[in-house]
Amino acid sequence: MLFKLPFEMKATCGLLNNSYRWGTPTATCPKQFSWSEAFHIPLTKISDQACYGEFTSLRVVMTEFAAAMSKLARLLARILAQNLSNHGGIIDEICYESSCFLRLNRYPACPVSAKIFGLVPHTDSDFLTILYQDEVGGLQLMKDSKWVAVKPNPDALIVNIGDLFQAWSNDVYKSVEHKVMANEQKERYSVAYFLCPSYDSLIGSCREPSTYRKFTFGEYRKQVQEDVKKMGHKVGLPRFLQSQTVDVQH
């Protein structure tokens, strides 16, 4: 319903905190372009009546869904952190609602599906992502240097480790590279919950010697945005390797 609105309304009516995005504004060639549209809503706005306009019933669903996703994401992240460092509390210490997001994705059927991604290959810039996908399929992840299709199961959730958990775990947990293939016939929907720390929290490693230098989430996001703008793709964690810091400084 929400996605079926005319483009003008999605883009200009302030819906869901004005969070509507489509395609890839920075793309300079087809392989950098994502054939999808999304609402990317901060958790703090989810229960805000003003975000929903005429879609009042959506507010109830979104609020309940976000609360359930948030609870699950925190529980899983806490257990994973506890297993590694005996410090599961780190997650609740640094992850506030204010920096977490819910993202509604729609992938329209694509007439040139062989040449275009639904979503370009990437890793998520968060601690942990919980993903719900419908029955269409198209999500693939990188395993042992090969793309593997994730079998769609609308009764299951997918849990992905993000870049920040990889840095914090000193590469024990791996931020999984993933992408969505476009589909010529069917449109596809997914919803992702991103568990993020506050922008000023320092992400260090729970183990020494640390592979990455310490950085804040704010710094990380800024670097990712700069790289995407300059190069058309994200560099991510390699930018924050200790050795890279040394190279840059000397």
Ligand SMILES: O=C(O)CCC(=O)C(=O)O
């Ligand atoms: O739609 C999907 O299955 C993946 C979505 C995703 O990777 C993202 O929103 O970061």
Ligand SMILES: [Fe+2]
């Ligand atoms: Fe993702």
